[in-house]
Amino acid sequence: MKQLYHATELIGIKDKNITLTKVFQHETHIEVQATLDYTPPKCSYCHGNQIKYDFQKPSKIPFIEIGGLPSLICLKKRRFQCNHPFKIALTTFIHYQKYITNAIKLPYSNAKLEATNKLIKDIKRNAFGYRNFKKRIYLALNSKKARTKFVLTRA
The missing domain is CATH 1.10.287 (Helix Hairpins)
Structure with missing residues (x-):
């Protein structure tokens, strides 16, 4: 007999990056809320590190029956963003540095x-x-x- 340490193992989810947050039991179904969060991959464009910025709208995935009721997993997936747009903004500020400082210094x-x-x-x-x-x-x-x-x- 194998001892299960996590609820994700109990319902058969094999991905270690999925964490269950809440479980709601409705009259017709059971709703399990979960998040998928992992370390960001390298950017394919600039080969630099990507940053985490927010979760997407949860996608509802039908799952196995739990206690005789159909179940849904509402999975929020993490999105990532490349640092490339920040580099573009920084180079724009550097390019227009003279004009920006004039706008700050002068009273016009x-x-x-x-x-x-x-x-x-x-x-x-x-x-x-x-x-x-x-x-x-x-x-x-x-x-x-x-x-x-x-x-x-x-x-």
Whole structure:
């Protein structure tokens, strides 16, 4: 008689990288939640180490019957990412280092211009009922260039 040390051996899972986290018993089936986590392989592109970053959406795999009920294993698989994109970002920062330091040191900014452009785009999207689009922009920007006449409605 062989003694089983892990629940994965008990239900017949041979992969040592799968760990069971939770077991839920529903009326119609048993759901076993597990994670598959292992050391990352070498990158095929740059032959460097890959990094772990998150788990995928769990895939539901039908499994053997446990206690007369069908069972599902919800397996979360680990995803890996190559360090290559980080190297590209670093070389981009090094290439534009002079411009980045100027943007940090100097007091000039185009933030107000970008904010105005975004506001104009929002007005364009929501300017229903205005005949003169230019007047609507001046109204929103609180500018005094456009003069608007108040129109009294007839009762």
